Amino acid sequence: MTALPHSRLRSSSGGTPVRGGATTAPERLLSVLGAFDHEHPALCLTDISRRAGLSLTTAHRLVRALTEWGALERDESGVYHVGLRLWEVAALAPRGLPLRQVALPYLEDLYEATHENVQLAVRDGGEVVYIEWLAGRSSVGVHIRVGARWPLHATGVGLALLAHGEPEFQESYRVGPLASFTPCTITDPERLRRVLAEVRRTGAAVSDRQITDDALSVAAPVHGPDGTVTAAVSVVVPHAGAQVPTLVPAVRLAARGISRALGWRPEETVRDGAGRPSGR
């Protein structure tokens, strides 16, 4: 497998640095944190100042405060990284590490069963954010992508999450614009509507060469205790030779295992057409 999907990362901060947009003290401080993203995990003071749209003096003052607190760490060469203390606080995010911690054994089982790349993702607005990404030691070409984002309609996890979102949200998302990554990317609202209905009917979403020309992902929704879909699980495989009928039950089982571990009881939940709970 030479090329993997999701290899063209978008910045976790939305791709564009905040420039001149930070007018209040909290905004200025947060713009310093927002200067760091997947393409820029290590920055010198000048980079931070430029990316955050702050004067060098202001950037210096804020960086010092963040470093003292432990949100940033400065290495010997004067380059700043995100610090351990921020990681500790962020580990409390309910949709981050705690979800991942519950899901990990099921993701590992799925990896054992398929030996393919396994992901866990949640929805944030119109994007999926990857919370976990398991790849075997031998899976070359997989870099760290936890925290990466992609639009909902282009990925398996995104389709699984979108198909179970609020109907109003689905409608507004569906009418686009729908970004295109390959000739296979779904960009037609009507086709997307049919695909989402199929996802709800089958309990699984397939994204076939929608992100790169050579990869396919199979995803299934994860339900929270009240039945709402809170996350999605997927495997990514080479398009050539992909055994979708074999992957679907494995991915669905993993997703149901995580859902049960989160407290979901499918037998107690009656769902409406959109897969949302309609009373217990």
Place this chain on the structure above:
Amino acid sequence: MTALPHSRLRSSSGGTPVRGGATTAPERLLSVLGAFDHEHPALCLTDISRRAGLSLTTAHRLVRALTEWGALERDESGVYHVGLRLWEVAALAPRGLPLRQVALPYLEDLYEATHENVQLAVRDGGEVVYIEWLAGRSSVGVHIRVGARWPLHATGVGLALLAHGEPEFQESYRVGPLASFTPCTITDPERLRRVLAEVRRTGAAVSDRQITDDALSVAAPVHGPDGTVTAAVSVVVPHAGAQVPTLVPAVRLAARGISRALGWRPEETVRDGAGRPSGR
């Protein structure tokens, strides 16, 4: 295994909320983030204001800014949690998720080989911070402890990290005070000195009932590319029936595997008595 070590968590923010200590704008904003810890992952505005030592008006203003940015999320009941955006930025911390991502396959192998709880930790000042904690689905009693802290001398990972720290740091740490958790906790500086020498000699650290009366951990150091010890790996087992001679090679192998994956080449590194590199 009814009781596990490290079950009495200290707060990740050091245990005490910031009160009245935040005088600058950045400090006030960070004190809001610092109000969240393992015992307080969800807070209402009044809690935040009290724990951060801020007026309700100031807390409200800062919480709103943090929520707009995505560092906090507000649920339907008005309770605040740490937000996904903060988790995404924090995922860039080199000693957090990236380290964990490299280490995970080796931790999984160690778990497969031992079927015991497996941890990865780094040192922050005089404490260990857990970066990863693997526990099987059947391991009851294990809660989320990623981000938890314990003093160095009481844990296996802490002893492994301390034994390979700068000699001056070891000296200043050793003279204490050394907090006691059980009658077995090392509190005597001279005994600690002998234990640390033994850790360097054998390549493994054993913490026997130092945190709780019934658990034992075996740890080994993880080396970075330049040979310095940057993390430690351990397994935690019930004291009764613990097979230390069997666990030591498994833990050491996992630690060396992670070290190699990080770029360490032991054959190229000559070390001095403290296990630090002394030229290549």
